[in-house]
Amino acid sequence: xxxxxxxxxxxxxxxxxxxxxxxxxxxxxxxxxxxxxxxxxxxxxxxxxxxxxxxxxxxxxxxxxxxxxxxxxxxxxxxxxxxxxxxxxxxxxxxxxxxxxxxxxxxxxxxxxxxxxxxxxxxxxxxxxxxxxxxxxxxxxxxxxxxxxxxxxxxxxxxxxxxxxxxxxxxxxxxxxxxxxxxxxxxxxxxxxxxxxxxxxxxxxxxxxxxxxxxxxxxxxxxxxxxxxxxxxxxxxxxxxxxxxxxxxxxxxxxxxxxxxxxxxxxxxxxxxxxxxxxxxxxxxxxxxxxxxxxxxx
Numbered sequence: 001x002x003x004x005x006x007x008x009x010x011x012x013x014x015x016x017x018x019x020x021x022x023x024x025x026x027x028x029x030x031x032x033x034x035x036x037x038x039x040x041x042x043x044x045x046x047x048x049x050x051x052x053x054x055x056x057x058x059x060x061x062x063x064x065x066x067x068x069x070x071x072x073x074x075x076x077x078x079x080x081x082x083x084x085x086x087x088x089x090x091x092x093x094x095x096x097x098x099x100x101x102x103x104x105x106x107x108x109x110x111x112x113x114x115x116x117x118x119x120x121x122x123x124x125x126x127x128x129x130x131x132x133x134x135x136x137x138x139x140x141x142x143x144x145x146x147x148x149x150x151x152x153x154x155x156x157x158x159x160x161x162x163x164x165x166x167x168x169x170x171x172x173x174x175x176x177x178x179x180x181x182x183x184x185x186x187x188x189x190x191x192x193x194x195x196x197x198x199x200x201x202x203x204x205x206x207x208x209x210x211x212x213x214x215x216x217x218x219x220x221x222x223x224x225x226x227x228x229x230x231x232x233x234x235x236x237x238x239x240x241x242x243x244x245x246x247x248x249x250x251x252x253x254x255x256x257x258x259x260x261x262x263x264x265x266x267x268x269x270x271x272x273x274x275x276x277x278x279x280x281x282x283x284x285x286x287x288x289x290x291x292x293x294x295x296x297x298x
Contacts, residue, residue, distance in 0.1 A: 005043030006290065007084040008035055011096040011103075012049050013073045015137040017057025017066035021235065021269045022097045028270040029094055032279040037287040038092075045089060050076045062153045063129030070099060070137050074160045077103025081262060082110060092290070095266035097138040098125060101220045104262055105145055105162035108216050115261070116168040116217030117145070118210065118254055120247070122224040122238055124174045124188050124195075129153075131185060138267075142171070142188070168217070170194040170209035172201065172250065173225040175240045198240055206250065215259025221251060222267045223282065231281065233273040244285060251289045 010026030012019070026049050035046045052073055055066035064070060077093065081104045084091040093100050098121065108115035119125075119142060126143030129135065130152060143149055145164045153161075169192045177197070180187050189195050194209035224234040227241030242250075254260060268282055 005045070005087075005089040006038065006041050007045045007047050007087075007089040007091050008038060009047045009077075009080050009084070009091055009093050010049030011052075011073065011077055011093055011100045013052055013069070013096040013100060014055070015065060015070060015097050015099050016134065017055040017069070019054065021271055022095065022267060024270045025096060025266075025268040026094050028273075028276070028279050029268070029282060032276055032283050034094070034283045034286065037283060038290065041291060043089070045084075047080060047084070050080060052076065059135045060154060062149075062157070063132065063135060064137050064140075064153075064157075065135040067154060067157055071156050071160055073099065074103040074106060078106040078160070081107035085111075085261065091262040092286070093262070093264040093266075094286075095264060097136070098220070098222050098266050099137040099141040099144075100264050100266060101218060102137075102141055102145060102161060104218050104220075104264060105164065106160060108218060108261055109162050112214075112216055114165055114168055114214050115162070116213035116215070116259070117164060117170070118213060118217060118219045118260075119169060119171045120173050120220060120225050120250060121171065121222035122173055122226075122241060123176045123222070123236075124171065124180065125222075126188050127183075127185055131183070142169070166191050167193045167212075168214050170196070170213060172196045172206065172209065173198055173242060175238055179238075198242060201242075201246075206253070210254065210257050213259060216261035217259050219251070219254045219260055219263045221247070221263070221265045223265065224267050231278055233269050233278040234267055235269055235272075244281065248285060248289055251285075252292065255289065
């Protein structure tokens with residue numbers, strides 16, 4: 001491949017309204033050698049970790065915890081991603097939790113009316129905020145990006161959110177349909193460009209989903225798409241899931257596809273990984289995928 005410039009951006013955010021758990025992922029992954037391993041990549045820049053406001057774990061009238069901190073995070077991520085792309089670099093966001101994609105997609109909206117999203121995740125993440133049992137934006141970031149809950153949100157949050165067309169989203173790996181049905185929450189199945197559950201995942205369906213994404217599109221990887229016996233350092237484990245080899249293959253194919261504008265990797269809780277085995281697996285996954293994939297097309 002022809003090497004690309006690459007910018008690493010840490011986003012130490014936890015939408016539970018705390019500064020522990022997944023918020024500690026960027027610093028722990030750096031300690032386990034992520035930036036060092038990527039330093040040999042041509043044109044690599046480490047932009048460091050964003051300095052985010054301390055969240056206040058109170059639910060807003062719209063139902064979300066720490067809404068002010070969420071707004072600030074979205075704004076900072078959008079600026080960091082936009083700056084990387086304006087400088088000709090491919091942004092790699094390391095979270096934190098999944099709402100980081102809201103900032104990334106907001107940055108893409110500056111250059112495209114209809115950016116796309118490849119959403120690789122073990123959950124659909126479209127709970128109505130007031131119905132969410134936790135109030136975490138990580139329960140509903142895809143629904144927020146699709147504009148499903150606008151009428152209940154505060155004006156500051158609405159102003160910074162991206163707006164995706166459902167046809168421009170491909171979700172791969174969700175396996176929470178039974179949980180959603182039990183709670184009376186509507187599934188996104190049949191409402192997106194593609195939604196592929198693990199049992200339905202084939203090379204042909206995945207290729208078709210990729211080909212349907214409008215450029216530029218964002219690649220998002222929530223590590224809870226993995227099976228628990230592959231990766232246990234997540235707060236909300238579920239039965240089933242992918243293997244590391246499957247996930248690495250999906251990611252490499254996506255990074256080699258035309259139109260990929262950036263990549264986020266989220267949902268690792270170091271507090272559940274005392275030996276740091278999971279951290280080392282993430283570092284290996286990211287660095288090997290980046291260095292063995294074809295040039296991410298911008």
